[in-house]
Amino acid sequence: MSELSVKHLLGIKYITKEDIDLIFQTADNFKEVINRPIKKVPSLRDITIANLFFENSTRTKLSFELAEKRLSADVINFSAAASSVKKGETLIDTVNNILSMKVDMVVMRHPNPGAGVFLSKHINASIVNAGDGAHEHPTQALLDSYSIRERLGDVGGKNVVIVGDILHSRVALSNIYALKLQGANVKVCGPKTLMPKYIESLGVEVELNLRKALEWCDVANMLRVQNERMDISYFPSTREYTQQYGVDKALLNSLDKEIVIMHPGPINRGVEITSDVADSDQAIILNQVENGVAVRMAVLYLLASKIKQ
Amino acid sequence: MSQKVLLNATEVHIILNRLACQLIENHEDFTDTVLIGIQPRGIFLAERIKQLLTDTYKIENVELGYLDITFFRDDFRRSEKILAANKTQIDFVVENKKVVFIDDVLYTGRSINAALTAVQSFGRPKEVELLCLIDRRFSRHLPIQPDYRGRQVDAINEEKVKVSWVENEGEDTVYVINK
Numbered sequence: 017m018s019e020l021s022v023k024h025l026l027g028i029k030y031i032t033k034e035d036i037d038l039i040f041q042t043a044d045n046f047k048e049v050i051n052r053p054i055k056k057v058p059s060l061r062d063i064t065i066a067n068l069f070f071e072n073s074t075r076t077k078l079s080f081e082l083a084e085k086r087l088s089a090d091v092i093n094f095s096a097a098a099s100s101v102k103k104g105e106t107l108i109d110t111v112n113n114i115l116s117m118k119v120d121m122v123v124m125r126h127p128n129p130g131a132g133v134f135l136s137k138h139i140n141a142s143i144v145n146a147g148d149g150a151h152e153h154p155t156q157a158l159l160d161s162y163s164i165r166e167r168l169g170d171v172g173g174k175n176v177v178i179v180g181d182i183l184h185s186r187v188a189l190s191n192i193y194a195l196k197l198q199g200a201n202v203k204v205c206g207p208k209t210l211m212p213k214y215i216e217s218l219g220v221e222v223e224l225n226l227r228k229a230l231e232w233c234d235v236a237n238m239l240r241v242q243n244e245r246m247d248i249s250y251f252p253s254t255r256e257y258t259q260q261y262g263v264d265k266a267l268l269n270s271l272d273k274e275i276v277i278m279h280p281g282p283i284n285r286g287v288e289i290t291s292d293v294a295d296s297d298q299a300i301i302l303n304q305v306e307n308g309v310a311v312r313m314a315v316l317y318l319l320a321s322k323i324k325q
Numbered sequence: 326m327s328q329k330v331l332l333n334a335t336e337v338h339i340i341l342n343r344l345a346c347q348l349i350e351n352h353e354d355f356t357d358t359v360l361i362g363i364q365p366r367g368i369f370l371a372e373r374i375k376q377l378l379t380d381t382y383k384i385e386n387v388e389l390g391y392l393d394i395t396f397f398r399d400d401f402r403r404s405e406k407i408l409a410a411n412k413t414q415i416d417f418v419v420e421n422k423k424v425v426f427i428d429d430v431l432y433t434g435r436s437i438n439a440a441l442t443a444v445q446s447f448g449r450p451k452e453v454e455l456l457c458l459i460d461r462r463f464s465r466h467l468p469i470q471p472d473y474r475g476r477q478v479d480a481i482n483e484e485k486v487k488v489s490w491v492e493n494e495g496e497d498t499v500y501v502i503n504k
Contacts, residue, residue, distance in 0.1 A: 045393065045411075045412070049446075053446065053447060053448060054447075055446075057443075058396070058442070059398075059401050087396075317396075321401065321402060325403050
């Protein structure tokens with residue numbers, strides 16, 4: 017086993033195929049660990065991790081915190097809503113204050129793209145990007161690929177379509193990097209207004225017709241419409257969006273093969289997917305959540321192994 | 326680097342049979358006993374012992390699992406050696422069972438110390454014993470001793486004891502290698 021090529025996990029863009037393989041092998045071991053009667057290992061008992069969430073999060077925050085606790089790390093939590101950030105403190109000041117309490121690793125979610133990269137240039141602790149604006153969300157992409165690998169055996173050669181709000185989605189960008197790195201074929205599908213301008217330069221095809229996209233793919237990753245990031249209206253109405261880009265059971269049943277449905281959450285039931293799709297056997301949404309803990313344990317463990325005594 | 330043969334194939338086979346018989350002496354039909362091979366090198370010895378118990382001594386239902394101790398090691402971040410995790414597979418209940426740890430070489434005792442913590446993730450064993458093929462005495466860092474030992478050696482720290490198995494290296498031999 018080699019080690020990760022990076023000190024921080026800032027984005028999939030900065031890591032290699034070998035890094036992904038190593039993370040997945042390690043996650044396999046942690047998946048076994050979290051299914052034991054006692055789901056805890058002592059590896060990170062002398063590591064302190066700060067979870068800095070400058071933006072709201074439910075599952076990512078819980079998943080990271082659980083992963084850290086399963087590894088026996090000491091955890092401190094910070095959320096911007098109840099902090100001095102509101103009093104005008106800068107990001108570096110906030111983080112340096114936290115680091116002076118002898119913190120070894122930082123897990124950060126921030127509304128500004130590149131916040132993690134910026135921070136990595138100013139502090140010594142290992143940083144894990146838990147989402148920076150509409151830029152990257154590397155652990156989500158890793159757990160998505162890990163879940164595809166678990167269900168279909170391999171990611172390489174598979175046809176994956178990412179459906180929905182590509183423009184505002186850090187999940188989409190990280191997934192595109194991760195899937196391409198592993199040799200999958202990737203299409204994006206959604207309203208033209210929600211497609212980034214130079215998306216083809218990432219080596220993906222744009223498909224505006226949902227049915228055609230689903231007929232082509234093995235896996236459909238359904239994204240939420242990120243209303244909170246929309247300052248203008250990108251489509252006429254939610255109802256029209258659902259008619260064009262929503263997946264329901266009837267649509268899935270009309271395909272000549274059974275495709276895998278993924279969703280990074282939170283789901284807007286009845287908008288991008290209906291409840292009967294979300295709760296069907298074709299959906300691996302809850303597997304994604306379970307795998308999220310194992311993958312995050314692997315990432316934290318491998319990054320921590322690079323922090324020498 | 327020089328190496329000498331500590332045990333040849335015949336000697337290894339005699340010792341394996343003796344260890345199997347000693348286990349039977351203490352555990353009879355193995356109804357309350359489970360074997361756990363310590364990853365990565367203990368699993369070959371564990372499989373051999375199980376094979377002997379089943380094929381030669383006709384004991385049925387001997388349960389064998391594999392335990393990986395990587396995440397329980399006490400030298401994480403403290404050594405240059407990169408720790409590779411292996412598969413843990415324990416498909417039986419450990420609670421209230423007599424557990425026999427099986428490893429090829431007992432050296433500092435730190436692996437077994439980690440294994441003692443790791444196995445508790447699967448329940449509280451009634452008791453835990455240790456079987457090893459080679460016991461490097463005078464090298465212990467912890468108060469851990471084997472209950473069943475194949476051969477005791479006085480190798481110095483600069484030497485390495487390597488156990489080769491037919492299924493892995495093509496021969497059943499134990500070497501002492503001068504690094």
